[in-house]
Amino acid sequence: MPRRFIHAADLHLDSPFAGVGTLREGLADVMRDASLDAWDALITCCLEEDAEFLVLSGDLFDRADGTPRGRSRVRRGIERLQERGIRVFVVHGNHDPLSGRSPLAGIEGVHVFRKDVPTSETIDFPAGPVTVHGVSFGKREVTENLALKFSPGDAPGLHVGVLHCSLGEREGHGTYAPCTVAxxxxxxxxxxxLGHIHAYTEEHAEPPIIYAGTLQGRSPKSGERGPHGAVVVEFEGDRVLDHRRVELDRVRFEAVDIAIDNLADEADLERALRRAAADVVARADGRLVLLRATLTGRGPLHELLIRDEYLTGLRSALDDQEADDLVWERIASTAGPAVDLDELRQSNAFAAEVLAAFDALAADPVALQALLDDLGKSFTDTALAGLPAEDLAGRLAAARELALGLMLEQDGAA
Ligand SMILES: [Mn+2]
Incomplete structure (x- = not known):
């Protein structure tokens, strides 16, 4: 029988979701409790897997001391582990740096690693010894390479390193405690x-170097989408035999792309959206799914999509009819009218000049940023097709298609 431990990270317990608009009535509670319910699911997972210990790789809380609700649920969960003799090893990360006393200090069965200098704890479990090495952040911005300070020592059995760190630069993540796989x-x-990167990532196979990812996805951004949870690690003696992900999230962010090329009308569009949503909901296994749909491709339907408030209206029309397992979080569009851009570029049409202007902007990120900042002041978000502010290229493309669509409409009318 292999032995087991569980690795989780970036729990950000009891913190609000980011970038989520107003939700239908009755869903606020589900959202508010999602991170804490995921924590309870993590504890249940430890019990069901018969784990010997649980490792938490930083950012247990969103801020240094967490919240009363978060701390209370953590204590209750650890009591459940305690009853079964399951130990907990914790490091603090950039969101919950160890500036004073850890909210977990002094809880029986919990080891909180000190800040700045890695230390190790050897536990003589009934099935054999395990040494866990770790170090906490003492402040938010740790610029030192903490990985260089670890050394395995000569204790027999398995050695587990616990670290909140940046392996290279990642979009959307501050670079803290930078280090390399080497x-x-x-x-x-x-x-x-490892902790800090919110998407599950296997950085190295043998020995495994793994970001567990956040326990509960926190926003509609790409790294937070899809299944989230923890890692079950199987070992024997001083060898990891296997590791697998377990899904422990309560709320799931998903995104689908729908090509409009073959959609004739609004009814077709609605059918395509519902079909995509049904697939996503089926995969989520009873969780609440917050779904973002992006319309892509080219087709006659574009004419409808660029009407004022159309996408937001469609979103709420669909959303109103959904059950408790799906929220239409947003419907965005990068779709365009049914034209061939290259053909148009080479033509003598006025549209060719318009396209050239857009092409020039696409090649000049500074001018583009300035223009979009400016436009943002005069237009609502719907004019930019519901695409996120950081998606400059997407917003520019949406604006280009809007302009082309309006020009074609005028041509048609003339
Ligand atoms: Mn972090």
Missing amino acids: DLLAARMDYWA
Whole structure:
């Protein structure tokens, strides 16, 4: 029988979701409790998997001390683990740096690693010894390479390294405690339990170097979408045998692209959206899904999509009819009218000049940013097709298609 431990990270317990608009009535409670319900699911997972210990790789809370609700649920969960003798090893990350006393300090069965300098704890479990090495952030912005300070020592059994860190630069994540895979390998751990990057990532196979990803996705952004949870690690003696992801999230962010090319009318569009949603909901296994749909491609339907408030109206029309397992979070569009851009570029039409202007902007990020900042002041978000503010290229393309669509409409009318 292999032995087991569980690795989780970036729990951000009891913190609000980011970038989520107003939700239908009755869903606020589900959202508010999602991170805490995921925590309870993590504890249940530890019990069901018969894990010997749980490793938490930083950002347990969204801010240094967490919240009363968060701390209370954490204590209750740890009591459940305690009854079964399951130990907990914790490091603090950039969101919950260890500036004073850890909210978990002094809880029986919990080891909180000190700040700045890695230390190790060897536990003589009935099935054999395990040494867990870790270090907490002492402040938000740790610029030092903490990985270089780890050393395995000579205790027998499995060695697990626990670290909140940045392996290279990642979009949407501050660069803290930067290090490389080579730095981590040099410390000769049998498993690296990393935190900070919110998408599950296997950085190295043997020994495994793994970002567990956030326990509960926190926003509609790409790294937060899809299944989230923890990692179950199986080991024997000083060897990791296997590891697998378990899905523990309560609310799931998903995104689908729908090509409009073959859609004749609004009824077709609605059918295509509902079909895509049904697939996503089926995969989510009873969780609440917050779904973002992006309309892509080219077709006659574009004419409808660019009407004032059309996309927001369609979103709420669909959303109003959904059950408790689906929220239409947003419907955005990068779709265009049924024209061939290259053909148009080479033509003598006025549209060719318009296209050239858009092409020039696309090649000049500074001018584009300035223009979009300016436009943002005079237009509502719907004019930019519901695309996120950081998606400059997408917004520019949407504006280009809007202009082309309006020009074609005028041509048609003339
Ligand atoms: Mn972090």
